[in-house]
Amino acid sequence: TAGGAEYAVTDTGFGIPAEHLSRLTERFYRVSSSRSRASGGTGLGLSIVKHVLSLHDARLHIASEPGRGSTFTCCFDASRLREATAAAN
Incomplete structure (x- = not known):
C-alpha cells in the first residue's frame, strides 16, 4: 500500500479453496459446515471484520492455499493513518 499500512x-491451517474466497466475508457463509460445527464457528467473524474495516475506509485481502494455510491482510490508505508522535517522558 503506497504510503498506507497493512x-x-x-x-498454517487447512487453507481455503479458491472458489470460496470471494464469499468468505458474507454473513453466515461457511466453507465446511461440518468443520464449523465441530469448532463452534458462526460464519460471522470475517463479515464483522470487513464491516469494521469499511468504517475506516480500509480493505480486507484474503490469500489462501489448500493444505498450506491462509493470510488475512487489513489494508489502510495513507489518509487513514496518524503521524507518529514522540513518547511522553
Whole structure:
C-alpha cells in the first residue's frame, strides 16, 4: 500500500479453496459446515471484520492455499493513518 499500512495474520491451517474466497466475508457463509460445527464457528467473524474495516475506509485481502494455510491482510490508505508522535517522558 503506497504510503498506507497493512496488518496481516497468517495461519498454517487447512487453507481455503479458491472458489470460496470471494464469499468468505458474507454473513453466515461457511466453507465446511461440518468443520464449523465441530469448532463452534458462526460464519460471522470475517463479515464483522470487513464491516469494521469499511468504517475506516480500509480493505480486507484474503490469500489462501489448500493444505498450506491462509493470510488475512487489513489494508489502510495513507489518509487513514496518524503521524507518529514522540513518547511522553
